[in-house]
Amino acid sequence: MSLDLSSYELLWPAALFVSEGERILRASDSSWEDRATWLMTEALAGTTAVTDFEQTPSQTSVTDYNPWTSEPFETGIKTGRDRWEWFTELVNRAGELRRATAPRPYWPQRCGSGLSHDGSTPRDTRRDFARIIGDFAHNGYLVEVFGEECLDDPNDLPDASEVIDRRLGIANLWPLSPERWDEDTFFGLIEVFHDLVSRPRMRRFHNWNMCGWHHSEFHNGPARVLYRLKVNQLLPEAGMEYELAAEGEDLGRLVAITDDARSQLVHRALNDSAPDITTRIRHAIALFRGRDTSVETKRSAIVTLAGILEERRALIKEQVGKPDEGALFEIANRYDLRHRRADQRGDYDEVFLDWIFWWYLATVELTNRLIASRKLA
Numbered sequence: 401m402s403l404d405l406s407s408y409e410l411l412w413p414a415a416l417f418v419s420e421g422e423r424i425l426r427a428s429d430s431s432w433e434d435r436a437t438w439l440m441t442e443a444l445a446g447t448t449a450v451t452d453f454e455q456t457p458s459q460t461s462v463t464d465y466n467p468w469t470s471e472p473f474e475t476g477i478k479t480g481r482d483r484w485e486w487f488t489e490l491v492n493r494a495g496e497l498r499r500a501t502a503p504r505p506y507w508p509q510r511c512g513s514g515l516s517h518d519g520s521t522p523r524d525t526r527r528d529f530a531r532i533i534g535d536f537a538h539n540g541y542l543v544e545v546f547g548e549e550c551l552d553d554p555n556d557l558p559d560a561s562e563v564i565d566r567r568l569g570i571a572n573l574w575p576l577s578p579e580r581w582d583e584d585t586f587f588g589l590i591e592v593f594h595d596l597v598s599r600p601r602m603r604r605f606h607n608w609n610m611c612g613w614h615h616s617e618f619h620n621g622p623a624r625v626l627y628r629l630k631v632n633q634l635l636p637e638a639g640m641e642y643e644l645a646a647e648g649e650d651l652g653r654l655v656a657i658t659d660d661a662r663s664q665l666v667h668r669a670l671n672d673s674a675p676d677i678t679t680r681i682r683h684a685i686a687l688f689r690g691r692d693t694s695v696e697t698k699r700s701a702i703v704t705l706a707g708i709l710e711e712r713r714a715l716i717k718e719q720v721g722k723p724d725e726g727a728l729f730e731i732a733n734r735y736d737l738r739h740r741r742a743d744q745r746g747d748y749d750e751v752f753l754d755w756i757f758w759w760y761l762a763t764v765e766l767t768n769r770l771i772a773s774r775k776l777a
Contacts, residue, residue, distance in 0.1 A: 419622070457483065533593055653691075670685065710729070
């Protein structure tokens with residue numbers, strides 16, 4: 401009988417849940433059930449899945465007793481699904497799980513007498529961010545860098561404020577006090593915590609004097625995926641047109657939000673380019689989409705892409721033909737971009753730079769595909 405998934409809701413991206421779940425199944429050591437329980441506690445809403453898992457037998461072989469020794473032994477006769485099979489099916493069918501959604505607006509939000517549903521004021525957004533960090537800290541995601549208290553082992557822990565200060569250059573930021581942050585501090589903390597979080601894949605409860613949970617086996621990859629997900633939901637809801645970059649030279653740094661089509665273009669350009677140009681493409685994209693971007697950095701990004709296209713000019717000429725091929729480079733040469741001569745035009749709006757950048761990046765991606773098709777021919 402198949403597992404009934406109707407009562408389970410997934411908080412995490414399905415791909416991340418599958419990745420972490422498959423890792424548990426590959427290890428299959430004596431503590432795999434603890435790891436599975438912890439993963440479901442984090443990744444699924446509520447406690448229903450964990451309860452169902454714990455109520456499933458650890459083994460499904462019938463146990464009988466040896467009449468000569470009175471010791472139990474397994475007959476090898478299966479009596480139903482065991483925990484291993486239960487968890488395996490859950491992981492394999494994660495794509496079928498419903499996504500957990502935020503509750504519908506409550507009365508004050510619907511009537512406009514309380515906070516807006518999206519928490520759009522900057523101060524509220526900063527408190528929301530502090531709550532996100534509090535949740536990560538509660539689940540042990542900062543233990544690797546901040547340490548963890550234990551009544552049996554009262555070691556000196558790192559000073560969390562100093563850890564942040566060494567990265568950000570601002571003292572006394574821990575514990576978090578969002579009412580004291582200016583915009584630069586707020587955005588700086590968003591980027592710093594992206595680099596600090598690390599998911600504990602194992603936890604154990606220390607009973608002595610109710611010491612509490614202790615976390616271990618840290619990995620920053622899953623933590624950063626979850627962190628970007630939460631922050632990238634928070635900022636647009638607050639009307640802030642930034643997101644944490646998920647790839648590229650500016651990974652984990654705030655960048656300008658683009659539409660889905662251009663985001664896919666960036667992804668393809670970063671992942672499908674040949675090794676000899678990948679570094680330059682990463683640099684150009686980071687220059688163009690950074691939160692502190694300027695006219696000059698946008699020009700530099702365009703010049704970098706123009707250099708790549710110049711190297712592929714013969715290919716473009718062959719595929720596009722004259723005079724269209726020349727038009728591609730006329731923009732960079734006649735306008736105030738590359739050579740910066742007195743006879744070049746410089747009296748154009750900054751949005752013109754945006755148009756050229758995306759045009760050139762799309763052309764680089766086009767030449768990538770042309771080169772790839774030649775290799776397959």
